[in-house]
Amino acid sequence: MSNETMALAIIFAFVIGTTIVGMIPGMNKKMSLEEWAVGGRSFGRWLNWFILAGEIYTAFAFLGGSGWAYARGGPTFYILGYGALAYIVGYYVLPAISPIGRKHGLMTQPDLVEHMYDSKWLGVLTAVVGVAFLLPYLQLQLTGLGLIIETCSYGLIPRVPAMLIAFTMVAAFVYLSGLKGVASTAVIKDVVMIVAVVFFGLWLPIHFFGSVGGMFEALDAAKPGFLALPGGTKTLDVSWAMSTLVLTSLGFYMWPHFSANSFSAKNPDVLRHNAIYLPLYQICLIFPMLIGFTALLVLTPALKVPDMAFMTIVQKVFPGWALGLVGGAGALACMIPAADLILSTSMLFTRNVYGRTIGQGSSHETQAKLAKALVLILTAVALALAIYAPSMLVNLLLTGYSGVTQFFPMIVLGLFWKRATKIGAYSGLIVGEFLVFYLVLNKLDPFAIAGLHLNAGFVALVCNFIVFTVVSLVTSTPATIDRKAKALG
Amino acid sequence: MNPVKVILTLIPFVWTIGMLPFVNTVKPIVFGLPFLAFWLCCTIPIAFICLSILYRMDSKNGQDS
Secondary structure: OOOOHHHHHHHHHHHHHHHHHHHHHHHOOOOOHHHHHHHHHOOOOHHHHHHHHHOOHHHHHHHHHHHHHHOOOOOHHHHHHHHHHHHHHHHHHHHHHHHHHHHHOOOOHHHHHHHHHOOOHHHHHHHHHHHHHHHHHHHHHHHHHHHHHHHHHHOOOOOHHHHHHHHHHHHHHHHHHHHHHHHHHHHHHHHHHHHHHHHHHHHHHHHHHHHEEEEEEEHHHHHOOOOOOOOOOOOOOOOHHHHHHHHHHHHHHHOOHHHHHHHHHOHHHHHHHHHHHHHHHHHHHHHHHHHHHHHHHHOOOOOOOHHHHHHHHHHOOOHHHHHHHHHHHHHHHHHHHHHHHHHHHHHHHHHHHHHOOOOOOOOHHHHHHHHHHHHHHHOOOOOOOHOOHHHHHHHHHHHHHHHHHHHHHHHHHHHHHOOOHHHHHHHHHHHHHHHHHHHHHOOOOOOOEEOEEEOHHHHHHHHHHHHHHHHHHHHHHHHHHHHHHHOOO | OOOHHHHHHHHHHHHHOOHHHHHHHOOEEEEOOHHHHHHHHHHHHHHHHHHHHHHHHHHHOOOOO
């Protein structure tokens, strides 16, 4: 068998095998909307841990980490820090959300916002913003999957058909499994992915340079300063890294699909217990970087698409079957998180936009039908974005982060601060999102001020926070405080 | 709020974000990693230890009962 047939055959075997495993939990009974989307609120400790970990280690960790290491150097290391900090934030926030969700039958992040502020339209706005920023994240997964198929076919399948294949695989997986399928297959994905990144992350530098340290010494000699901030860039300096770490560690649990998981946990203790062990998983993020750095030293000519660094170096050094194994692991790392994102996004739209506006009072069956139709629509939108507006994977992730982190003051202060008001939440959110759009669209990210280069999302978050606090202080009354206390009780 | 818990919560943030201006250097290479990467990797065990202690303290206080 030729290399490309071998590689592609292995990838499809992985994908089909995983899809079959994903179908098993849903086979015995017909799933309700709640079961399809929140997993029936019955996930125990380990399953919940795997589903959380499964969402974190995505196409971005696999391909984006190595791509940024290849192209930018030092700034990539921020990725090592933020996850661990995010879990500390989550340790406090998630257990506070989970009992409210259980008591009042909340299933999504906009449900929570609507409930806390007693405002239907604030919930709708949260849902619309959430959907808007989940799309770049979904685009990231589809782009990753497309890149994998393209490389594994040794260029025989060009970019656009590769994306179409990726689209078909993801949509089929979502239809056939649902959230329980995502959880059970996340275990397979995590295992193959860890084996692949650890093996190649250690083998490649050792093969070419004798050791990991040897590889870094060689890189430092060839490109002095590349491995510190700002590395291969002009603006991604210490102030950028500090502001990005603040933004991403606070924003981590503001992704709408992560709230869905805190609603699916059995009790707050599961969430607290998970928070302890999740940081350990984070160490795996360094291996793709080692591959990216080795690729930078070894691959000539330079790559046009840095996100292909991982796949390209494996393709150059190993036979087709090994590329197929990496591609298979990578395909799962893109497909399973993509499936989860699509489920969360279609749920947000059906329940919190359609169900609260034009579709008020529509039956569960109608909503379930719409949710399933949306799977196709959302995947198609992300596919169109991936083809017509490509961008580096880390950039897509950071844009999404800037957007969803604007929920932080509204949700977290809303949970812990009695004086937070609806008008404060509206004002802060609108100011924050407006600034994110304005700064990102005008290419003002990072934002230069007083010799610093701040992450645009961080600048927006600071303004959002100030507006939220001031307006809440001005508009809160004994009546609003009383209502809030009841909503949280 | 218990001051021990506040300190345990803050340590990883100070380590990772607060110290960043002082650790932005390639040399010395520690355990094969550039110094900045090594420093940021340390966030992971530090967060694990701080969270383990926090979890123990909270379980003892019967947070979930």
